[in-house]
Amino acid sequence: MASSENDPFGLIWRLESLTPCSPKERLLSKTRKSRDESRLGKLRACATFRYRTVLGLAVFLCGLFLSGCGSIGEPLPPLLNIPERSQDLNARQTPEGLLLEWTWPQLTTEGRPLKNFDNFVIHRLEVQDPAVPVPPGWFESQSQQVALLGSTELDAFEPGGKIHIAFPAAGLTGKFFAFGVRGESRGGRTMGFSNLTFIQVVDPLEAPGRPSLAVLPNGVSVQWEPVPGAVAYRVFRGMESAQDAQEFKEIGRAEGPEFLDTSIQWGNRYYYRVLPLGRSATGEVQGSHSTAVDVVTVDTFPPHAPADLRAVVTESSIELSWRPNSESDLADYRVRRSEGAGPYAVTGIVILGSASYSDTSVKSGQAYRYTITAIDRDGNESAPSDAEAVTTPESN
Numbered sequence: 550m551a552s553s554e555n556d557p558f559g560l561i562w563r564l565e566s567l568t569p570c571s572p573k574e575r576l577l578s579k580t581r582k583s584r585d586e587s588r589l590g591k592l593r594a595c596a597t598f599r600y601r602t603v604l605g606l607a608v609f610l611c612g613l614f615l616s617g618c619g620s621i622g623e624p625l626p627p628l629l630n631i632p633e634r635s636q637d638l639n640a641r642q643t644p645e646g647l648l649l650e651w652t653w654p655q656l657t658t659e660g661r662p663l664k665n666f667d668n669f670v671i672h673r674l675e676v677q678d679p680a681v682p683v684p685p686g687w688f689e690s691q692s693q694q695v696a697l698l699g700s701t702e703l704d705a706f707e708p709g710g711k712i713h714i715a716f717p718a719a720g721l722t723g724k725f726f727a728f729g730v731r732g733e734s735r736g737g738r739t740m741g742f743s744n745l746t747f748i749q750v751v752d753p754l755e756a757p758g759r760p761s762l763a764v765l766p767n768g769v770s771v772q773w774e775p776v777p778g779a780v781a782y783r784v785f786r787g788m789e790s791a792q793d794a795q796e797f798k799e800i801g802r803a804e805g806p807e808f809l810d811t812s813i814q815w816g817n818r819y820y821y822r823v824l825p826l827g828r829s830a831t832g833e834v835q836g837s838h839s840t841a842v843d844v845v846t847v848d849t850f851p852p853h854a855p856a857d858l859r860a861v862v863t864e865s866s867i868e869l870s871w872r873p874n875s876e877s878d879l880a881d882y883r884v885r886r887s888e889g890a891g892p893y894a895v896t897g898i899v900i901l902g903s904a905s906y907s908d909t910s911v912k913s914g915q916a917y918r919y920t921i922t923a924i925d926r927d928g929n930e931s932a933p934s935d936a937e938a939v940t941t942p943e944s945n
């Protein structure tokens with residue numbers, strides 16, 4: 550071992566204690582190192598094998614998943630394109646006959662837009678009592694086809710809109726009938742008949758005679774002769790246009806043969822006609838329209854005379870007040886004054902919105918009489934109000 554003089558820090562001793570010096574010790578060291586390197590190599594090989602195995606399995610599963618997503622499955626069945634069943638079929642009797650109405654379906658039974666629609670078939674079945682339900686199978690087997698609406702007849706209508714068709718009522722009076730409609734796409738595909746609607750056919754109502762018209766202060770009075778079998782009447786009104794066309798709209802109903810139209814405006818020409826209504830066991834029955842008659846609404850009606858005129862004498866004036874008129878076409882008031890027993894003369898005009906007047910042109914010790922009249926926008930003047938008499942005091 551080196552001396553402390555040559556190795557003051559003891560490094561040589563430490564190296565000598567760590568480094569084998571004999572051949573046997575060197576051989577044992579090499580053997581251990583070789584064995585350790587062999588074990589380490591085996592561990593590395595095992596880890597590499599496991600990594601490659603897991604990676605290969607992941608790649609295989611991913612490829613299997615992707616190939617499954619992109620594969621072509623079983624073919625879907627074709628759309629059947631069967632029209633939905635109509636559910637709002639109704640029938641009523643009109644002057645033109647029996648009127649049927651229903652909605653043209655827009656969707657198929659699968660909820661898809663309907664394509665290649667072909668026709669509507671209408672069937673009719675005579676029944677004894679409309680209150681007794683008719684089984685769908687019985688209607689389908691016992692009813693008879695009365696109409697077929699193909700592409701030509703359907704040109705006037707749109708999918709989703711109302712379809713209507715009229716049948717003559719001749720020869721059907723006094724009978725009950727059930728009607729059904731069936732929509733078909735190309736190839737005759739259908740969901741069957743719609744809801745069934747029932748109707749009793751009765752004798753048609755006569756048209757009312759020519760109505761008589763009268764212009765009144767509060768509207769136009771329409772009167773006509775009663776129609777046998779009618780339980781009510783529909784009143785229609787039209788206006789003269791620039792092309793002299795008449796478009797009638799219903800303005801009300803009446804239970805008896807008269808009607809007052811209070812929705813007029815002065816200075817217009819109006820046309821009126823009346824439609825009678827009857828009733829059968831299954832609903833309302835419409836008659837025929839009357840002849841149209843016209844009238845011009847000229848306002849020749851003055852307002853009511855003002856009421857409750859009062860006069861109050863002050864030191865320098867006579868104050869007048871009265872109850873306001875309620876006419877919608879009122880324009881203003883006229884104040885008339887008479888001195889003593891002399892004639893009346895207009896002394897003031899009061900515009901709409903006020904019902905009072907201050908007469909400051911009075912003399913002391915003078916007797917006065919006052920009246921008020923109301924005037925509308927057409928210049929019609931009312932009768933004078935009751936006169937109010939007052940006397941101003943003598944001056945000191």
